[in-house]
Amino acid sequence: MLRSAEQEGIAFMEGLRGQLLHTEASLDDSQQVFVYCWHGHEKLRVLGFSMSSDNVVSMKCESVDGSDVIVSGHMHSVSVSIVVRELEESAVRRVIGFELPSPEWDKLPR
Secondary structure (H helix, E strand, O other): OOOOHHHHHHHHHHHHHHHHHHHHHOOOOOEEEEEEEEEOOEEEEEEEEEEOOOOEEEEEEEOOOOOEEEEEEEOOOOOOEEEEEEOOOOOOOOOOEEEOOOHHHHHOOO
């Protein structure tokens, strides 16, 4: 059975979120999951994911110099690296955000 583009996009996001939650659940208190993507030659830290359309993923990222960067691409072309790192003693664990399409998704103009 074929899935619609919307169902496929939601399944992609839920799968990615599930993978991150599973990894986070196995961490020690001194560890954190970091997600990185590459845009050209620049390595960016991913702070959050959202679906800007049925099959386009947008990632809110932070560059090495601390600038905010938004990277968007088709869900089949997006690749990320998931890394577990030790936190410094004073650091606070940051959660990676996810924004999935809502039931109101179909009502938006396209």
